[in-house]
Amino acid sequence: MSDLYSRHRRVMPDWLALYYDDPIEITHGEGRHVWDSDGRRYLDFFGGILTTMTAHALPEVTKAVSEQAGRILHSSTLYLNRPMVELAERVAQVSGIPDARVFFTTSGTEANDAALLLATTYRRSNTVLAMRNSYHGRSFSTVGITGNRSWSPTSLSPLQTLYVHGGVRTRGPFAHLDDRAFIDACVADLKDVLGHTRPPAALIAEPVQGVGGFTSPPDGLYAEFRELLTAHGILWISDEVQTGWGRTGDHFWGWQAHGRSGPPDIVTFAKGIGNGMSIGGVIARSEIMNCLDANSISTFGGTQITMAAGLANLTYLLEHDLQGNARRVGGLLIERLRAVAAHLPGVREVRGRGLMIGIELVKPGTDDADPQAAAAVLEAARAQGLLIGKGGGHDTSALRIAPPLSLTVAEAEEGAAILESALRSAY
Numbered sequence: 001m002s003d004l005y006s007r008h009r010r011v012m013p014d015w016l017a018l019y020y021d022d023p024i025e026i027t028h029g030e031g032r033h034v035w036d037s038d039g040r041r042y043l044d045f046f047g048g049i050l051t052t053m054t055a056h057a058l059p060e061v062t063k064a065v066s067e068q069a070g071r072i073l074h075s076s077t078l079y080l081n082r083p084m085v086e087l088a089e090r091v092a093q094v095s096g097i098p099d100a101r102v103f104f105t106t107s108g109t110e111a112n113d114a115a116l117l118l119a120t121t122y123r124r125s126n127t128v129l130a131m132r133n134s135y136h137g138r139s140f141s142t143v144g145i146t147g148n149r150s151w152s153p154t155s156l157s158p159l160q161t162l163y164v165h166g167g168v169r170t171r172g173p174f175a176h177l178d179d180r181a182f183i184d185a186c187v188a189d190l191k192d193v194l195g196h197t198r199p200p201a202a203l204i205a206e207p208v209q210g211v212g213g214f215t216s217p218p219d220g221l222y223a224e225f226r227e228l229l230t231a232h233g234i235l236w237i238s239d240e241v242q243t244g245w246g247r248t249g250d251h252f253w254g255w256q257a258h259g260r261s262g263p264p265d266i267v268t269f270a271k272g273i274g275n276g277m278s279i280g281g282v283i284a285r286s287e288i289m290n291c292l293d294a295n296s297i298s299t300f301g302g303t304q305i306t307m308a309a310g311l312a313n314l315t316y317l318l319e320h321d322l323q324g325n326a327r328r329v330g331g332l333l334i335e336r337l338r339a340v341a342a343h344l345p346g347v348r349e350v351r352g353r354g355l356m357i358g359i360e361l362v363k364p365g366t367d368d369a370d371p372q373a374a375a376a377v378l379e380a381a382r383a384q385g386l387l388i389g390k391g392g393g394h395d396t397s398a399l400r401i402a403p404p405l406s407l408t409v410a411e412a413e414e415g416a417a418i419l420e421s422a423l424r425s426a427y
C-alpha cells in the first residue's frame, strides 16, 4: 500500500473512508481512461464523481487552460473579464431561463449557498423545503438542507428546513405505488407540509439524486410541485450539479424531464462544466439576481483560467452533441445492464437515464439494502480495470455509473462485461 495512504490522514478526519481497501492514486488520464501510480490503466465509469464531464485530457481544454496560464493568472470581479462574460453568455443561452443572469462560484456548495442567499432574501423567509435523501454541499447552509443523514454532520442550521417526499422511489412509504399514485402521494405530502409551516422561500431539489444513489421521481413530479409552489409564491431551485449539461441524455437539464413545469426560478451547476476545473454557478432571472442590495462577489468565482476551461469544454460538448451520445450510449448500457440484472437476484433495479445509471443491490430474496455487496462489486470491478462509484441513503447500496459523456459503444460494452463479472462474483 502506498505511503500516501497514511499521509492522506493529514487532509481529512480519521473516520472518512477512501474508496478501495488499497486506495488508488490517479496520476494521469486520457479520453475515458485513467492510470494509477503503479501504471495500471482503468476504464473510468465515474469521472471523478462526475467532475470530468467530457473526456480526460481533452486537448481543447488543455490548450485553453495553458494559453490562459501563459497570458495571466488573475482573478478579480472588479475588472472586465472576457472569458467570464463569454461563458456567462453561453450558459444563459442554454439555460432555458428568460432574462438569465449567471453568477460564478468555485464549487457546487457555493453555488447552492448563493442560491439560498438569493431565495431567502427575495422571499424574506429563512424556511426552505428540501427533499429527503438529498445532497447539496458541505457549507453550513447546504449541510442544513441536505436530507441524506450520512452527509449532514450537524443538525444546527441557519435555515429552518422541512423535508418532503419525492426524490426516492425505491424506499419509503410510497415505494409500492405506481407513477401516478406516487406523484399524488408526494403532492399530498407537500400540501400537508405547506399547511404547517411559515411561508418557505424555496424548494431545492436534485432532479436525479446523485449522492443519494441516482434515484429519481417519475417524470412530471416537479411540474405538479411547481403549481403548488407558484400558488404559494415559493421559488423552485433545481440543483443541476450532477444532472446538467446533457448528462441525462434526453435533456440538457434534469428539470426538463418534468415537462410543463417550465424553467425553475434558480438553477445551480458545477462539476462537469469545468471538466475537472473548479467552476460552480447560479443562474436566475435578473429580478431575483438583483434582490441583493449589498455587494456579494467572489474573488475566485469566474477566474479567467477556469472560465477559459469551461468555455472550451461547453463548446466541445455542444459541437459534438455529447448529450445525444449520452442518450445513445447510455441507452445501450442501461439495456445491457438490465439484461445482466435479470439473472441476478441481488440486483433490485437498474435505473437512470443517459450516462447517469444506478444499480440498487439487495440481499437476495429480501428487500434489504446490501452495502457489503456494493463494496465487493467496487473492488472486483477495480481489480478488472473499471472504476465505478457507490451511493445511496444511510446504507450505501447503490452502484453509480457516470462515465465521461464521450464514452464509445465499445467502451460501454467493455465496462458492462466487467460489471457483469464483478456482480456475479459478489453473489
Ligand code: PMP
Pocket (backbone or CB within 6 Å): 049, 106, 107, 108, 109, 110, 112, 135, 136, 137, 138, 206, 210, 211, 239, 240, 241, 242, 270, 271, 280
Ligand atoms: N449538489 C449536488 C447535487 C452534488 O452532487 C454536489 C457534490 N457531490 C454538490 C452540490 C456540492 O458540490 P461541490 O462538491 O462542488 O461543492
